[in-house]
Each structure stands twice: as structure tokens, then as C-alpha cells.
Amino acid sequence: MQHTSAVDRPAVPLAPDSRTFARAFGDVRDAWRQRELWGHLGWQDIKQRYRRSVIGPLWITISMGTTALALGLLYSQLLGQELGTYLPYITVGFIVWNFILGVITEGTEVFIVNEGLIKHLPSPVTVHVLRMVWRQVLFFAHNLVVYLIVLAVFFPTLSEPYKMEGDITAQPGLSWAVLLAVPGFVLVVANAVWVALLFGIVSTRFRDIPPVIHSFIQLVFFMTPIVWPVGLLNKFTHGEGSWKVLIAEFNPIYHFLEIVRAPLIGHAQSWHHWAVAGAFTVVGWGLALVALRNYRARVSYWV
Template sequence: MQHTSTVAPSAPPPAPDSRTFARAFADVRDAWRNRELWGHLGWQDIKQRYRRSLIGPLWITISMGTTALALGLLYSQLFNQQLPTFLPYVTAGFVIWNFILGVVSEGTDVFIANEGLIKHLPAPMTVHVLRMVWRQVLFFVHNLAVYVVVVAIFFPALTKPYTMEGENVVQPGIGWDILLAIPAFALIVVNAVWVALLFGIISTRFRDIPPVIHSFINLIFFMTPIVWHTGVLNKVTNGEGSWRVLIAELNPIYHYVEIVRAPLLGHQQSWHHWVVVGALTLVGWALALVALRNYRARVSYWV
């Protein structure tokens, strides 16, 4: 009798572990290489939003200009501020804030809103984040036109040394330092990517996060020196409220706004704002990469 021996089939090779930092870095790198894709999609988002509008994206500029003018006129009277210097201050701050607001608000829903593409388009997860950030950059460029108009109107008052009401610091006025706004805004854009990555992943898993953020975002606006400045804190307390400046200093949004607003208005550069933003950039990207490393493969199942 002939005996035949059966050999058990060999086990399939183990699947490569997707929870590695190499995969996380590769996702970001591949998304950047696909910039033609997310650049086109971001531009199409704006065209689609204003498809049947007569003046299209100019509605963004009109809305921003109306809001900045109303807030500037109101708070200049409440805080007894000089309009030629205070209105540009409010306008610049509001333009920067609107970009941050858009990134945070849409960043929490970035993966949820792109459910169809995530399930049917084999692309890196970061592509959807870059698409959203690029769209917000385009909005920022449109809103920047309001700042240009306001500065042109009050240009004589902003190009010579001036003092904001309630402050003892003499601001040098707009000069060549205005070019520092370009790297400052680029740094904010870099931060916008990690904010959308981190909060987008968390919000996809825990759907209560977006409503919570949207509930507190208006409170954060009024706690950030946008329609008021830190000199007001000392003025309303007769110079005895210097400790109240911590209300602004402990607010990270204030530092992001200030690194761009200061050169746009010809204010003295406080380099501690750059240090704070730089530290937040490193910590934020570290957290975002950890989230991308651990949960990148699960996002498609959560949406």
C-alpha cells in the first residue's frame, strides 16, 4: 500500500503593518505630490459654490468688508479709538480670523464631507485636508482685498509712527517689514494642515466633537484681541490690570493672528509670538502624525 503524505498549505505572509510613521509620512508626501488633484478640486469647490451668482466670489469680499466696517465703527466708539488706526487693526485681524475659523470649522468635517471620495478614490487621506486648506487660502486672498482698500484709505496715518489708544508703545508704521506677513501666513497654513488632520480624524470617530467646537468658536472670537487690543485691558482698569494681559497671552489664536497682523499694520514685532507659534507647530504636527499613524486606515470605515 502506497502512503501519500499531505503537506499543509503554508500560511499566507503577514500583512505589512500600516501603523508606522513611515506610512504616515508617506501619506503626507504623496498628498503633496498630488497637488494638481487637490488644487483643482479646491478651485472647483469655489466655482461650484458661486456657480449661478452674478459676481461670484466677490460676495466673499463684500461680506467681509461689511462686517469689518461695522465692527470697526462700533468698537472704535466703545473703546474710544482713533478710526484711522483702529479700523485697519480690526480689518486685518478679522481677515486672519476668518481663515482660522474656516480651517477649524471645516477641518472637523473634512473626512465626513468627503465620504464618497474616500470610499471610491484611492488617494492619500491628506489630499482631502490639503483640498480644504487650499480652498480657505483662496478665500483669504479674496478677503485680503478688503484690507488693501482700508489701508489705501488710511495710508497717511499708517505710514508714520502712531500709538494705539491705551498703549504706551509707539508703532513704527507700515514699511518693508510688511513682507514678514508672507512667511507668517505660510506658517499658519502649515499649522492649518495639522489642525485639520488631527481634528478631522478625531471628529470622524467621535461625531460629538464638531458641534462642541462650533459652540465654543464664537466665545473664542470675543476672547481673542481682534475687535479689541491688549492696551484696552490696562485702560479699563486704570493701569492696574497688567495681569489681565494673560487673557490674551494664554490664547493660542492670539499669537497666530499677531504674527501676520503686526507686519500688515506696521506694528513692532514681538518675537515671542513666533516662538509660541513655532512650538505649537512642532507639538501639533507630532500629534497629527501619531493620529495619522494609528488611525489612517480606519477613517474609511468610520465615515
């Protein structure tokens, strides 16, 4: 019987290191290829939520319309704004904010609530993030019905140049620039994916993160120009250069809000909103890919 020494034996091939950016990019790429899976699951989430409802997902539209109308009527009087220009402003602000809010709050628990699927369905972890973001996109589409109704009512006002209380210059009014809202929303969705990936991974490891974010998200709402126009800061501080204007400028959500809201209501859109949003996109995706590279394989053990 011939014996082989340890030197003569063929080396056992080692498994490739899972902590590589190639694996991280591969997870995102494979998840996109499975869009039929997460697209179907996103639809089923909405159907399941309104399974025994008579009007189904229209409740999303009704809830948004009621909230926007009530707060629009109230704050237009408190802030001294014309209803014809202020109600579209607050309506679109709420629609975009609800999308951002849903992504942040549900993103922190995106892996925790999908524990069963993660442990029993061999698929990229990014699939669960895309499913959640797709569901929020569908909610956003339902809420756009409210915008179309408000636009139909106040189109005569918004179609001409107008000025909101506190604005230094008049807004140009609705034009073909409204189409800029499409790439703006695409950029918001791209950021929604990395936010859910990053927050989801961190929150799965540290379970204190979701309640902390849920506690502070209301503060972020009041610090973001959603129910109050930025122009009021100029009015109350006697000039655009006042340091108090930085309350809005240092808020990243404000810039993502503006690249969608401004063209939809005929506001003048500044290039710096796109610059800030683009910078956050690059930095955010970099952080998300680092987290995905280092901890993608551990998610199934943490949930």
C-alpha cells in the first residue's frame, strides 16, 4: 500500500474571502437581477395590508389628502400664506417626506422583520432592502393622486409667476421644468437603498438603533422645511445671509426634498440642492458598500 506524504497531497482550495467589495457589488447586482422576486413581494405586502378593505390602497391617498388639507388650511393662516400657493407646497412636501420617513423607519428593521426569509431563502440581503423601497415607491405613487388633485384646483395660480410670503424673488411658475422631478425622485430612491442597507445592517447588530431613530424622527420633521417655507427665515432674519438660514441648509433631507418638490410646484430650483444630494449619494453608497462588504454574511446570524 503506497502512502503519500503531506507534501505530496494536493492542497485543499480555500474559500474566497467574503469580505471583498466584489462580493458587496455582487450582492447588489444579484438582488437587482431578482427584481421579479422583490417586485412581487412588494405588491403582496400592499395587498396583504388592505386585504379585507373595501377601497384598499386608496386609504393611503385619503389619509395623505386629509392631512395635507387640514394642515394646509391651518398653517396658511398661522404663517400668513396664500392658500393657492401654500397648499401645493405643503402637499408635495408631505408626499416626499412620507417616502423618506418610511424608508428610514422601515429601513432600520428591514432585516429584523424578514428573519424567516433570510434564514430559509438563499438570496442576497439587498433583496429585502429593494422589496421595502419598492413598497415605499408604490405608496408614493398612490399619494401622487393627491398632488394631481391639488394641481388641478390651483393650476391657474401656479401656472403664472408668483411669490410666497417671505420669498425674496418671485417663483417662475409651472413649466416643462416639472419633468426635473423625475430624475430628482430617482436620486432620492437611489439614496433610499443605501440608507436602508446601512441602517438595516447596523440596527440588526445593535437593536437600540431603531427606537432611537423613531424617537428623533419627529424632531427632524419640524426642523425640515415641510410645513414652513424657507423664505420665512429670510423674512424674520432680515436677509438671506443670516446664519439662521443654515438651519435648513445643513439639513440633508431639505436638499433631497427640494429636488423633487421645487419643479412640481413651479419653484426656482438652485443647483446646490443637486450638488449636496449628489455628494450624499456618493458618500452614502461608499459607507453602505463597506458595511455590506464586512457584515453581509453576519446578518443571518444577527437576526
